[in-house]
Amino acid sequence: MSDLLQGLPMPDFSVADPSSRDGIVLQGVTKSFQGRKILDNFDFTIERGETVVIIGRSGEGKSVMLKHIVRLLNPEAGNVWIDGEDITHMNTKRLFEVRKRFGMLFQGAALFDSMTICENVGLGLKEHSGLSAEEIRIRACECLAQVGLDKVEDKLPSQLSGGMKKRAGLARAIAMRPDYILYDEPTTGLDPITSDAINDLILQLQAELNVTSIVVTHDMASAFKIADRMAMLSGGRIIYAGSVDHVKKTGHPVVRQFIEGSAQGPLSVF
Numbered sequence: 720m721s722d723l724l725q726g727l728p729m730p731d732f733s734v735a736d737p738s739s740r741d742g743i744v745l746q747g748v749t750k751s752f753q754g755r756k757i758l759d760n761f762d763f764t765i766e767r768g769e770t771v772v773i774i775g776r777s778g779e780g781k782s783v784m785l786k787h788i789v790r791l792l793n794p795e796a797g798n799v800w801i802d803g804e805d806i807t808h809m810n811t812k813r814l815f816e817v818r819k820r821f822g823m824l825f826q827g828a829a830l831f832d833s834m835t836i837c838e839n840v841g842l843g844l845k846e847h848s849g850l851s852a853e854e855i856r857i858r859a860c861e862c863l864a865q866v867g868l869d870k871v872e873d874k875l876p877s878q879l880s881g882g883m884k885k886r887a888g889l890a891r892a893i894a895m896r897p898d899y900i901l902y903d904e905p906t907t908g909l910d911p912i913t914s915d916a917i918n919d920l921i922l923q924l925q926a927e928l929n930v931t932s933i934v935v936t937h938d939m940a941s942a943f944k945i946a947d948r949m950a951m952l953s954g955g956r957i958i959y960a961g962s963v964d965h966v967k968k969t970g971h972p973v974v975r976q977f978i979e980g981s982a983q984g985p986l987s988v989f
Contacts (some may be wrong), residue, residue, distance in 0.1 A: 730960055732762035737800035742767045742931065743899070747797035748787055749955075750780070757783050759955030761797065767898075770925055770932040772942040774977060775952035776986065781935040782826075784952065785901050788933070789821050790814060819847055822892030822930075826904040828884040830876040830891075836863070837872035840891045847895070862890040865927075866920055882913035889920060893928065900924070902934040906941050918944045939978055943967070951977065953986075 737744040743765040750758040757780040765771050773781050786792040787799055790806050798807045801817055809817070830839045840859040844850055850858065860872055866886040876884055885905065892900055905921065906914035918941050925932055925945075936942050942949060943963050950960035951974050959966075959974045969975060976984030 729956070729958060732764050732957060732960075734762075734764060737798070738803045738805070740764070740800065741802050743788060743933075744800040745784070745787065745797070746800070748784075748794045748799065749796040750783055750787065750792060750794055756955050758787070758794070761956055763950065763957050763960075765931060765933060767802075767931050768929060769947040770921070770934065770945055772934045772936060772946035772949045773952055774936065774939070774942055774949060776977070777937075779952050780955060781952055782903055785823075785903060785933065785935060788899075788901065789818055789823070819843075819895055820898045822895060822897035822900040824885070824888050824892045824900065824902045824905055826907055828876075828888035830884055830887060832876055835873050835875060836868075836879070836887050839876070839887060840872075840894050842891065843895045858894060859890070862894045863887065865893065865924075866890045867916075882909055882916065885909065885913075885917055886920065889917075889924070893924060893930075896928070897930060899931045899933070902932065902936070904936055904938075905934065906936065906938045911940075914938065914941060915944075917941075921945050939980070 734740060734744050734746060737746060745761055745763045748758050748761040749756065773784065775781050783792060787794060790799065794807065798805050804817065806814060806817055837856055837859045840862055841855040844855045844858060863872060866889050868883060868886050868890065871879065871883065879887065906917050909917065921932065922945055924930065934945060946963050948960060948962060949966045950957045953973055959969065959971050966974065966978065972985050976986050
């Protein structure tokens with residue numbers, strides 16, 4: 720843990736029996752790259768049905784945390800529990816079944832350039848659902864309509880604006896009807912109006928699908944609008960968590976500096 724956090728109160732997210740809990744439990748997760756600990760005995764719990772926004776500076780491990788939740792990365796120590804199942808040492812067949820319950824909106828939408836929007840949205844269904852080509856097309860068009868995209872299914876990603884690509888990526892994320900959606904910087908690179916439209920979509924899908932959402936973002940306007948609960952990652956751990964109102968009013972010096980976007984404070988500018 721960095722020196723700037725020494726002496727500050729640290730929240731306790733340890734869980735006595737993760738196997739009896741719904742939702743996501745990360746317990747004691749540690750991960751290093753090139754000798755630097757990115758996650759350091761990391762504990763956090765995400766309840767079913769809530770939208771949790773994770774904030775923090777670049778390089779603090781927010782995306783690394785997301786990758787551990789679906790075991791795209793394996794921890795050096797610790798465990799990750801999904802609805803009472805420890806996925807850390809789960810066999811590949813069972814892990815793939817668990818992953819089907821997750822949708823992911825990547826930072827750059829991550830659409831395949833050579834595939835139509837319909838093919839992009841329906842890719843997971845084609846690989847895992849057993850639906851016919853026509854059924855997949857119908858489902859893909861339904862998902863596109865759900866995110867406000869009509870008559871784009873036969874276009875290529877290069878024919879869409881940045882905001883439309885994000886919407887198409889979100890349609891793909893919900894195509895498998897997931898229980899969980901992971902958002903990695905959903906408003907990055909978008910103008911404020913388009914960003915707010917994406918925020919509204921996140922809220923709409925939360926209400927319509929009753930999914931659990933985990934959102935990583937630097938966009939404080941977005942974070943304050945969509946979150947049920949916010950948490951700040953710094954020094955490899957969650958150093959603060961609370962409701963939007965609590966975060967807005969907190970006197971925690973590190974959180975305060977970050978949400979105000981100030982160069983003055985305990986966090987170093989460089």
